[in-house]
Amino acid sequence: MNTIKTGMLLAAMTALFMGLGYLIGGMGGAMIAFVVAAGMNLFAYWNADKMVLRMYSAREVDEASAPNYVRIVKRLAQNAGMPVPKIYIIDNPQPNAFATGRNPENAAVAATSGLIRMLSPEELAGVMAHELAHIKNRDTLTMTVTATIAGAISMLANFALFFGGNRNAGGIIGSLALAI
Template sequence: MNTVRTFMLLAALTALFMGIGYLIGGAGGAAIALVVAAGMNLFAYWNSDKIVLRMYKAQRVDETSAPNYYRIVQRLAQNAGIPMPATYIVDSPQPNAFATGRNPEHAAVAATSGLIEMLTPEELAGVMAHELAHIKNRDTLTMTVTATIAGAISMLANFALFFGGNRNAPGGFIGVLALAILAPMAAALVQMAISRTREYSADRGGAEISGNPLWLASALERIDATARRTRNAQAEGNPATAHMFIVNPLNGEGRDNLFSTHPATGNRVAELRKLAQGMAAGRTRG
């Protein structure tokens, strides 16, 4: 269901792009803008892991420098059936984690020092299993495609604001400018909805990789409570990366509203507890 919803949201982004492209510059202008935006995002896709890890001053670790953390990731990667990702620690008191990389063969996971210090081994395994699920599901690719289309929409919107677009389009000059202002906002909302959808999928996938949904449920509750009152300086300086983390590093949300990059933690925990009950019932029947 989450996969179907993701494709529907991507289709909505594509339709929005095609609509604004037609109204502003016709088919030719839309095609040129898409090519330029695709080139920009292709560069980001191939280099996103290096850019993000450098941005957060992440330090790579191994079995010698961080044995417990490294072995947890190693065991979970084996469970997930994916190559061992490069493993990093970010020096930050805020408990959080993220995954990056263009595919399972070129992936990295990072946990903050605050996360490793605060969580039990079981809770840490729940969190890192969630990040490995993102890698296994190729969510980085999904979000890159989303960014490509949204970036193209923003480029067309900027063109309309500076040059006025196609005055013969339906609604005339005013209509084009109104669409130029509203379209990027709509694209951002769809991006956020896709991000929330992928979080639910990674929660479920992570629970299957770790074997116990309650480990992640417990970790999410503890992370969310602490992250709300602990500032993440790097994330505050780079808010565009907020969607990468397991919980929003910028602020807490009381519900799944339109402007949230993450589902509300309470909703995620409830889903994980339902999953745990279902797994327990399946073992009982078995």
């Protein structure tokens, strides 16, 4: 069901993006907005997980480097009947965890070193079960598409300001970018 919701969100946001492109540059602006949105969506679909992991300087771990953490994630994934995602640690004292990836076969989970140190194995299992649920329900794809389109609208607002789109279009785009 989330795949259908993601498709509908993608279509609606692309239409909005094209409408804003039309306000800025007429039919040509709408077509450019469509091409940019399609390109960004394809790029994000295939690379968003790698980008976010790189942004946080996450390092992939295995049972030799983080035995308890990896065993917890593997056991939870097997119990959920899903493929084991790639498992990462982010060297940061702040407690945090997230899931990323376009589908269960191409997913990753990451936890900060602070979270792993702070929680008992049972608590860590609860957090990682939550992250695995995001993967299983394909929430990560929805979040990726939403973030990509929000970034595209923000980029469009910058183009409007830089290239002198009419004041009304710039104001509308700026308001939408701030709302997102």
